[in-house]
Amino acid sequence: MTPAPAPEDKPQPHAAELAPELAPLMARIATDPNARAAVLRELLGDAACRQIGIYQIPTGFKLSVVIPVYNEERWLAELVRRVQAVEIPKELILVNDFSTDGTPAILAQLEKQYDNVRVFHQPKNMGKGAALREGFKHCTGDVVIVQDADWEYDPAEYPKLVQPILDGRADVVIGSRFIGESHRVLYYWHSVANKWLTTLSNWFTNLNLTDMETCYKVFKREVIQSITLKSNRFGFEPEVTAKIARRRKGKAPWRIYEVPISYSGRTYEEGKKIRLKDAFQALYCIVRYWIKD
Numbered sequence: 001m002t003p004a005p006a007p008e009d010k011p012q013p014h015a016a017e018l019a020p021e022l023a024p025l026m027a028r029i030a031t032d033p034n035a036r037a038a039v040l041r042e043l044l045g046d047a048a049c050r051q052i053g054i055y056q057i058p059t060g061f062k063l064s065v066v067i068p069v070y071n072e073e074r075w076l077a078e079l080v081r082r083v084q085a086v087e088i089p090k091e092l093i094l095v096n097d098f099s100t101d102g103t104p105a106i107l108a109q110l111e112k113q114y115d116n117v118r119v120f121h122q123p124k125n126m127g128k129g130a131a132l133r134e135g136f137k138h139c140t141g142d143v144v145i146v147q148d149a150d151w152e153y154d155p156a157e158y159p160k161l162v163q164p165i166l167d168g169r170a171d172v173v174i175g176s177r178f179i180g181e182s183h184r185v186l187y188y189w190h191s192v193a194n195k196w197l198t199t200l201s202n203w204f205t206n207l208n209l210t211d212m213e214t215c216y217k218v219f220k221r222e223v224i225q226s227i228t229l230k231s232n233r234f235g236f237e238p239e240v241t242a243k244i245a246r247r248r249k250g251k252a253p254w255r256i257y258e259v260p261i262s263y264s265g266r267t268y269e270e271g272k273k274i275r276l277k278d279a280f281q282a283l284y285c286i287v288r289y290w291i292k293d
């Protein structure tokens, strides 16, 4: 006896098949994300749409996606495709950190393929922090997001990450892998190290973050371009956190939000590069940037 198909295997009828009069509307909203958001808001209600990051993108809004790239030939092209698939107007700033594999050729191809992609090259391998610093200089968007060049983080979550800024509630948004979304089950000691580093950073900054080491950090452009960053390698994460924390006070305090994100970590065999020494570097930077800018 053939088993009954699982519910998700059954072909689902398209809305336009059920109700042909919907066909012109479906065709119209297929190419217009704001029209789709408006229709869904009417159907589902504002609250449900907010939960899933469906909202109107203001006219003229642009997101700058800064991608540091070091020897990522295996992941890069597909990652850029996933970023481009996000329905937010954007520019992609890719910074090649002196890669020695096929990455430069892929970057050249991407720059040719897409109008909104710009590529910059570091003169020698200097680390993620230095690559980001270079990338931030060239951003022209309203909001800036950091994107690693692997598949550990999912660009489909940009709308949710940008939402607190577009709502006027936040100046900085930090994605957290530890407050609710799904994640690939991998290295236990990594998650322990992440939690320790976050806790220690919180002691010094008095922020109640749950994931300081996350890649997804989102800033209003004027916020990130007004911070002087020094760390060349993975010290970027504690440094930027400390410098943002300092600006919670004063005349125009920066407001920070945290948003749950999923995480599909990669293994060392798949190209993960962060090492134990990077945790010690982060430890040093937490203390160093607490003492002095």
Ligand SMILES: Nc1nc2c(ncn2[C@@H]2O[C@H](COP(=O)(O)OP(=O)(O)O)[C@@H](O)[C@H]2O)c(=O)[nH]1
Pocket (backbone or CB within 6 Å): 067, 068, 069, 070, 071, 072, 097, 125, 126, 127, 128, 131, 147, 148, 149, 150, 152, 271, 272, 273, 274
């Ligand atoms: N490890 C490492 N990553 C770099 C460097 N320069 C730029 N990157 C990029 O920084 C991002 C984070 O590094 P990644 O290896 O994904 O960190 P991990 O996944 O936490 O091990 C990736 O997009 C790298 O390609 C570098 O010198 N070393």
Ligand SMILES: [Mg+2]
Pocket (backbone or CB within 6 Å): 148, 150, 152
């Ligand atoms: Mg990574």
